[in-house]
Amino acid sequence: MPRKGLRPRDRRALPEADYKYDSVLVARFVNKINFEGKKATAEKIVADSMVIIADKTKEDAMTVFNRCIETVRPLLELKARRVGGATYQVPVEVKPLRSTSLAMCWLLDAARSRKGRPMAEKLAEEIILGSKKEGAAFKKREDTHRMAEANRAFAHFKW
Template sequence: MRKVKKKEKIYFPDPKFNDPLVTRFVNHLMKNGKKSVAYNIFYNSMKKLDLIKKSEDKSVIEIWKEGLKNVTPHVEVRSRRMGGSNIQVPVPISSNRKITKAMKLLISCASIRNEKTMANKLAYEIWDAFQEQGESVKRKENIHKMAEANKAFSHFRF
């Protein structure tokens, strides 16, 4: 085989919610190896989300997972050189990459919001994603629109 299958990384559960998906999210949130700062940002955003959720009967971790699910793209476009031009070929995404892409979308869209702290930005972006609003959901839909527009090139999958 030309391409070797990448070994799947094992994530240990986080101390508060005991969920490996939270650890994975915090790893994406982390900058310069400061994991404790990233955990503080995530936990503070969960506290803020608890105040935001109003009369919602779900827990904050369920809201976060639902918001993450709403941001998860199912297809993406990849460039492929055909003849003298580059074409965008829609390709289905693997489950592991879906989660990674959703997490990165959520974090990048949260960082450009106008709230004061990153914890507040993240909390409001998660809430918007839960309600299927906000910038991260728009970006996901934009990815899907690009794939739909280039559906004619789908037979060039690689």
């Protein structure tokens, strides 16, 4: 038990719920998109992409967004562990907060890697594909799980 109280990482609180969608998940997503301190622009991108999602899928945008985050979230990840001069990729379980953050990062990376359209459209397309278990972000999750499965023999090196 630490004598000085909680470490800074443990004290860090989640952002307040988004005013438009009343969701902490959306607020965290806006903060991930936030670039060079332009939060209003990030909020506009998310709002526009939610409108596009609702138009294309004929479903509630929040339902599609939540489904996408749930399908893209990884359960396992690989961590490098050095044992006796050799470095092993050890599969470890991912904590829920980190897995959600990874899913958001993968969605953003996949959307940013698409070319030629506004960010709101690219993000909406990637969220729709993620909710259908398709797209680059879901592929990243599957690749991570496949690598973890391949390195399962090193799981006993977990620390």
